[in-house]
Amino acid sequence: MTLPLYQVIRDDIDRRIRSGELRPGDRIPFEHDLMRQYGCARMTVNKAIGALVADGLIERRKKVGSFVRMPQLVTPIVDIPDIEVEVTARGEAYLFKLLSRTVEEGGSVLALTGIHYAADRPLAYEERRINLMAIPEAESADFETRSPGHWLLVTVPWTHVETQIGAEPAPASLSRRVGWDKDTACLVVTRQTWRGEAWVTRVRQAFDGKIYRVTASLDEAR
Amino acid sequence: MTLPLYQVIRDDIDRRIRSGELRPGDRIPFEHDLMRQYGCARMTVNKAIGALVADGLIERRKKVGSFVRMPQLVTPIVDIPDIEVEVTARGEAYLFKLLSRTVEEGGSVLALTGIHYAADRPLAYEERRINLMAIPEAESADFETRSPGHWLLVTVPWTHVETQIGAEPAPASLSRRVGWDKDTACLVVTRQTWRGEAWVTRVRQAFDGKIYRVTASLDEAR
DNA sequence: CCAGCCATTATGTATATACATTATCGATAT
DNA sequence: ATATCGATAATGTATATACATAATGGCTGG
Missing domain, CATH: 3.40.1410.10 (Chorismate lyase-like)
Incomplete structure (x- = not known):
């Protein structure tokens, strides 16, 4: 059950953030670098980072780069099921x-x-x-x-x-x-x-x- | 401020779900149909639907199609800030x-x-x-x-x-x-x-x- | 010295294409 | 009849490419 490449990239970065290796405000590698690092097309890297943005872990700024977001104020998800x-x-x-x-x-x-x-x-x-x-x-x-x-x-x-x-x-x-x-x-x-x-x-x-x-x-x- | 096309498609479908026009379990149009309907490439439709999946509104099944998800059990997001x-x-x-x-x-x-x-x-x-x-x-x-x-x-x-x-x-x-x-x-x-x-x-x-x-x-x- | 312009660079969106994966359905052979 | 197999149709992933957009930083002319 091999994960799709964009998932692998997504998870790698996710892990580096959660482990503290990448801290809030840090720049993550440029899409171009990741692309060479994983030997894939930019669209694939782009999709991986897009997923991280959707999850609120990363913020992107044109020309500048992509950065780990500051942690939000504590906002737990509370399950109140039926x-x-x-x-x-x-x-x-x-x-x-x-x-x-x-x-x-x-x-x-x-x-x-x-x-x-x-x-x-x-x-x-x-x-x-x-x-x-x-x-x-x-x-x-x-x-x-x-x-x-x-x-x-x-x-x-x-x-x-x-x-x-x-x-x-x-x-x-x-x-x-x-x-x-x-x-x-x-x-x-x-x-x-x-x-x-x-x-x-x-x-x-x-x-x-x-x-x-x-x-x-x-x-x-x- | 014109929204990107994939956003427009995403929002259109979102709206049709929230209005009740598309109800849980309903099939949404095939990517192929949406592609002709909006006159765009399938990747663009695919990205729009991918966003809806990430938001939990839609579920996709290969060969079968994409469907509006059953509403989750009530799961509010509770803000407990500092x-x-x-x-x-x-x-x-x-x-x-x-x-x-x-x-x-x-x-x-x-x-x-x-x-x-x-x-x-x-x-x-x-x-x-x-x-x-x-x-x-x-x-x-x-x-x-x-x-x-x-x-x-x-x-x-x-x-x-x-x-x-x-x-x-x-x-x-x-x-x-x-x-x-x-x-x-x-x-x-x-x-x-x-x-x-x-x-x-x-x-x-x-x-x-x-x-x-x-x-x-x-x-x-x- | 400074304002303004422009080239550069990184992300943002979109396309066309290819092949993989998987469920369905019908045809075929037993 | 039924089990099997294969064609088909839909999504899933990946690529190469193109152009748009926006911020940066350096260059240039006053």
């Missing part, structure tokens, strides 16, 4: 229980509340609103035991998401309802998604801070 | 107060604790460890009033980061020390960074959940 997917991936039984379902604002908004369970323990309380103007078929969907988030994810492609993550003490009413300790801290994830100009859904999920956390893993650049 | 940068960007006065500084494990680890202030209010309590084997110059750095996170960010390029975000009730000792309410929920960010094989720093920051949250904004793909 709760159902995440729970089942962990090998636990997933369950969603719908608490309430009302149609608001003259039939244009579907409002839902429910609880996500993992292995029979309440994991999160969810309040969701769905824009029926944009997603009319949501009105007839069955959310009794399937989470609306999962249904939306596989049904409606989104184009923009905004997320907030905060921490709040669990209100007493919620703690009582789901059987959490009195002084539980909730990880509160609020998310709104759009499809083009129209908002699709807005959701607020309060997780039990003791059993849920958001994780991220990132290799340089972005 | 606290100092974030606070000053908000136009507030930033201050770091070092609480303790010890050298541990036979001189190989520098352990620090301190508090970040925004506009004279305590924003976060920080516990940090720095690997002196990897970053010996940290031993002589002055962290009395500059946050070690900021110093590291501008001094030491990293290649890998892992972050966890959780929620915990503030321990009474901490609440007393920084003057938070008894039942404050903390947003706890734990982060470890590497430079190649060596770990650089490990930090645990407990933010006041009432005044700090992590936000994310993302356009499709990734």
Whole structure:
């Protein structure tokens, strides 16, 4: 399984950057040099460096050369997959229980509340609103035991998401309802998604801070 | 400012995907067709589609064609910039107060604790460890009033980061020390960074959940 | 001495071409 | 009928080439 040459070149330079041999601001060899070094055409070198530029590792300036970019401010990529997917991936039984379902604002908004369970323990309380103007078929969907988030994810492609993550003490009413300790801290994830100009859904999920956390893993650049 | 042709093609297809005209799983026109449609060489079309593949919007299969990818599971990009940068960007006065500084494990680890202030209010309590084997110059750095996170960010390029975000009730000792309410929920960010094989720093920051949250904004793909 | 111009150089885009790779589909032989 | 094989069609990689663009640095004329 021999890698294509442009990949080899790309990876070589990538490695030299990550190892610290090439530091931010350093010039990488001219395309002409690389071309002779690897005994290939300039287009091949060009493609390799183009990939590094797309990955944010390198910056090019005409006539001047190509340089290792300064590292960005810390910008991890946080995976917040669908709760159902995440729970089942962990090998636990997933369950969603719908608490309430009302149609608001003259039939244009579907409002839902429910609880996500993992292995029979309440994991999160969810309040969701769905824009029926944009997603009319949501009105007839069955959310009794399937989470609306999962249904939306596989049904409606989104184009923009905004997320907030905060921490709040669990209100007493919620703690009582789901059987959490009195002084539980909730990880509160609020998310709104759009499809083009129209908002699709807005959701607020309060997780039990003791059993849920958001994780991220990132290799340089972005 | 006329865009290069491959960019135009790339953007056209991008737009057709985001508008919903081309939905996940749909085939996009064959390179041969696009080539005639735009009156250009196949390499140009190929480069345009290659860019879409790099952006995760399209998947190619030999002999079969190119298809719009299924939308990824929700994977927002969360900006967690340096606290100092974030606070000053908000136009507030930033201050770091070092609480303790010890050298541990036979001189190989520098352990620090301190508090970040925004506009004279305590924003976060920080516990940090720095690997002196990897970053010996940290031993002589002055962290009395500059946050070690900021110093590291501008001094030491990293290649890998892992972050966890959780929620915990503030321990009474901490609440007393920084003057938070008894039942404050903390947003706890734990982060470890590497430079190649060596770990650089490990930090645990407990933010006041009432005044700090992590936000994310993302356009499709990734 | 300095401003302005020009040659140089490195990247940026585009083309035409070639051959490799791989999945599909139909034809052929068993 | 079915397994095999080969033609075909689509993408994947690589080349040589050409001209465009932009910044640099040196040359030249005032």
